[in-house]
Amino acid sequence: MNDQTISFATIIQEDFEQILSAWLRNQAIEGVKRTDLVSPRETEAQSRELLAALSRALKTAGIGDDFNFSNPAWDPVREALEQITDSRTQRGVSPTEMFWFIASIKQGIFERLKNTVPDNSNHLIDEVWNATRLINQLALYAIDTFVQKREAIIERQQSEMTEVSAPVVKVWDRIVTVPLLGTLDSFRAQTVMENLLEAIVQREAQVAIIDITGVATVDTMVAQHLLKTAAAVRLMGADCVICGISPKIAQTIVHLGVDLPNVTTRADLQSGLAYAYERIGLRVVAMKD
Amino acid sequence: MESHSTSGGSPIVTITGCVIVAIRDDLDDRSVMVLQDHLVDEIARTGATGVIIDISSLEIVDTFAGRMLGAMAEMSKMLNARTIVVGMRPAVAMTLVELGMTLQGVETALNADRAMALIKAGR
Amino acid sequence: MTLARSSDIVFARETAMKAMAKIGASAVKRTKFVTAVSEIARNAIIYGGGGAISFRIEGVAPTIRVVAECKDGGPGIADMDLALKDGYTTGSGLGLGLSGARRLVDRFNIVSSSKTGTTVTLESYAR
Numbered sequence: 001m002n003d004q005t006i007s008f009a010t011i012i013q014e015d016f017e018q019i020l021s022a023w024l025r026n027q028a029i030e031g032v033k034r035t036d037l038v039s040p041r042e043t044e045a046q047s048r049e050l051l052a053a054l055s056r057a058l059k060t061a062g063i064g065d066d067f068n069f070s071n072p073a074w075d076p077v078r079e080a081l082e083q084i085t086d087s088r089t090q091r092g093v094s095p096t097e098m099f100w101f102i103a104s105i106k107q108g109i110f111e112r113l114k115n116t117v118p119d120n121s122n123h124l125i126d127e128v129w130n131a132t133r134l135i136n137q138l139a140l141y142a143i144d145t146f147v148q149k150r151e152a153i154i155e156r157q158q159s160e161m162t163e164v165s166a167p168v169v170k171v172w173d174r175i176v177t178v179p180l181l182g183t184l185d186s187f188r189a190q191t192v193m194e195n196l197l198e199a200i201v202q203r204e205a206q207v208a209i210i211d212i213t214g215v216a217t218v219d220t221m222v223a224q225h226l227l228k229t230a231a232a233v234r235l236m237g238a239d240c241v242i243c244g245i246s247p248k249i250a251q252t253i254v255h256l257g258v259d260l261p262n263v264t265t266r267a268d269l270q271s272g273l274a275y276a277y278e279r280i281g282l283r284v285v286a287m288k289d
Numbered sequence: 290m291e292s293h294s295t296s297g298g299s300p301i302v303t304i305t306g307c308v309i310v311a312i313r314d315d316l317d318d319r320s321v322m323v324l325q326d327h328l329v330d331e332i333a334r335t336g337a338t339g340v341i342i343d344i345s346s347l348e349i350v351d352t353f354a355g356r357m358l359g360a361m362a363e364m365s366k367m368l369n370a371r372t373i374v375v376g377m378r379p380a381v382a383m384t385l386v387e388l389g390m391t392l393q394g395v396e397t398a399l400n401a402d403r404a405m406a407l408i409k410a411g412r
Numbered sequence: 413m414t415l416a417r418s419s420d421i422v423f424a425r426e427t428a429m430k431a432m433a434k435i436g437a438s439a440v441k442r443t444k445f446v447t448a449v450s451e452i453a454r455n456a457i458i459y460g461g462g463g464a465i466s467f468r469i470e471g472v473a474p475t476i477r478v479v480a481e482c483k484d485g486g487p488g489i490a491d492m493d494l495a496l497k498d499g500y501t502t503g504s505g506l507g508l509g510l511s512g513a514r515r516l517v518d519r520f521n522i523v524s525s526s527k528t529g530t531t532v533t534l535e536s537y538a539r
Contacts, residue, residue: 194440197379204399228386235382237375237397237404315425318418318454348443349425351450352508380443387444388512389498 008131009058011112012051020044020051022108030104032097038088046084051105053080054138063130069137081138085145095146102139106131166192168199174206175276177269181214189225193232200238207276208233211269213244223258230263239279240264243272299324301331307339307408308332308370309401313346321357328361332368339408340365341401345376355390362395372396373404415453415482416462424453424465431467431478437538445478445536448513452482452532455509459502460484460530473538477518480534489524496522 012019024047027033033043053076061073069078085098093101109131117124166188168178176199178192196208210229215222226242233240243266245253266272277284299313299320308331316324332340342358344350350358362372373396385392398404413424428449432442449465456463463484470479489495496514501507514520519535 193383194379197382200399201379206399206403231391232379232382232386235377235385235392235397236379237373237377237399315422317422348429349446349450351447351454352506352512353450353454356506378439378443380439383440384443384447384516387515388447389508390506390512 006113006116006127008109008113008127008134009063011109011116012055012058015112016051016055019105019108019112020048022111023047023051023105026104026107027101030100032093032100032104034088034093034097037091037093046087050077050080050084050138053077054134063134067130067133069134069141077138078141081141082145085142086149089146089149095143098142098146099139102142103135106135109135166195168195170199170203170205171209171273172276172280172282174204174280175209175273176200176203176205176207177209177211177272179211179214183216184222184225186221186225189222189229193225193229196229197232197236200233200236205238207239207241207279209269209272209276210240210242211244211272212242212249213246213269215244215249218249218252220256220258223253223256227258227263239276241266241272241275243267243269301327303331303335303337306335306337307341307405308335308337309341309343311343311346315347315349316354318353321354325357325361325364329364329368332365332370337370339405340370340372341404341408342372342374343376343401344374344381345378345400347381348378350377350381350385352388352390355385355388355392359392359394371408373398373407375399375401375404413465413467414462415456415465415484418454418457421450421453421457425450427467428478428480431469432536432538435469435476435478435538437478437536441536441539444516445480445534448516448534448536449480449482451509451513452480452534455532456482456484456486456530458505460486463529470535475537477535477537481531482534483529483531485529488526488528488530489522490526492522492524 024033024044027043027047033040035043038046057074057077061067061071081102088101089095089098110128113124113127113131117127166178166180168176171177176196178196178199180192184192196210199205200208210226212218212226218226230240230242241264245265245267264275266275274284299316300311302309308328310324310328312324328340331337340361342361344358347354358374362374365372374392375398377397396407398407413427414420415424425446428446429442432445437445453465456465461484463482463486465480465482468479469476471477494500496511497507498511499507500511510522513532513534517534517536519533521533522530524530
């Protein structure tokens with residue numbers, strides 16, 4: 001074979017099995033095989049699949065100066081990469097390990113190139129460059145996939161958190177409560193207010209209990225939001241009681257100079273509930289024995 | 290005793306000593322004033338002791354309308370009638386609060402039933 | 413759309429409501445924006461001696477928004493800071509209209525001079 005025609009592409013096609021086993025060996029050497037998370041058989045299947053896709057794409061698309069990884073000819077490679085990245089990172093493989101998992105394919109390819117084109121260093125360097133260009137793209141794409149998946153998860157969790165962190169619960173006929181947790185920013189405060197007012201209409205509630213036991217800090221902003229919510233509840237025709245006011249928060253509110261006129265407050269949820277029962281004309285009594 | 294009259298499309302009904310006004314549609318400023326006139330007349334004529342203003346069909350209550358609600362409550366009070374505004378939509382409540390209009394002098398209830406019970410109980 | 417009589421305010425509100433529905437605004441956003449429009453339109457009639465209001469839709473989702481521009485030919489606002497303060501009024505109102513309207517929208521702009529009158533621009537997103 002004329003050594004000018006020997007390329008990184010032909011090597012992958014012709015020495016497929018050797019390159020695959022060299023890659024698997026290197027994964028182990030680099031310590032990125034993670035047999036604790038992914039079985040060796042699975043890793044081999046994944047590696048084989050990716051290498052096969054790569055081989056096919058190289059045959060059709062080649063890797064000349066016009067190389068472009070977003071070309072449709074590379075679709076199957078990108079798909080295989082996405083799947084493998086997904087499957088591995090979901091089980092706890094880190095992004096660094098994922099990067100090296102892909103990059104460790106290089107050594108086997110370079111080794112084969114060194115052995116088959118020994119006397120032409122220019123050609124060798126060209127081919128090494130071609131291989132590097134492609135494999136770096138693969139590794140970066142894997143990281144991109146990982147980051148995108150993460151971002152999607154964060155986004156979903158954020159919207160879930162807004163929902164979950166302000167669940168309006170009916171505790172009794174005509175009594176609803178919303179336990180607030182964590183930090184209360186303007187956006188969340190708005191959502192809480194909307195949910196609470198909607199629930200008052202839906203449940204025909206007469207008393208709304210806002211439990212701020214789980215609120216980390218109360219600053220002027222948070223106090224203003226609470227005031228607004230209480231005012232809106234009253235406009236709807238229901239009573240509002242804010243409970244879970246710790247001694248520390250009571251001090252803060254007074255020090256901030258925030259006035260809570262016409263707002264009923266109670267120390268804990270139990271007193272809040274007691275107030276609510278009183279408003280709807282109920283009383284809790286001990287059973288006679 | 291029962292009686293009817295309408296005011297700019299908003300019916301006014303008096304049932305057992307309670308004047309009930311269901312404000313319909315979007316009122317222009319003049320219709321609001323006309324409504325106010327009719328309401329006061331109705332209270333005086335029937336000697337009602339309670340007034341229920343149902344605003345559940347209102348999508349908008351601006352400062353003008355808010356002020357009118359306050360004024361109606363005050364006038365009724367002078368005629369010895371207690372006013373309760375009912376049926377405010379959540380979006381309207383949020384908007385009024387943002388405007389800084391909390392209608393302090395106006396009593397509220399979720400619906401006409403509740404308001405009627407409050408007036409009857411004299412609470 | 414001209415603003416001359418108080419019945420024009422109702423028409424301005426209806427138009428604002430339709431525009432907000434067109435961009436798929438939530439009930440709260442809709443009510444807030446239309447209320448702001450109502451305040452501004454009434455100001456133009458009472459204090460500006462009448463004027464005009466126009467509506468347009470700008471941008472694409474997620475930043476699609478309704479923009480209302482309200483112009484009057486009045487004497488302008490002498491002290492803008494004071495006019496935007498809660499509770500300040502030169503008339504018989506509550507002094508919450510202008511300052512309140514500002515809080516109800518996502519973007520608020522006001523330009524005023526004794527020669528050209530007052531122009532208020534209100535913008536609201538769908539969410």
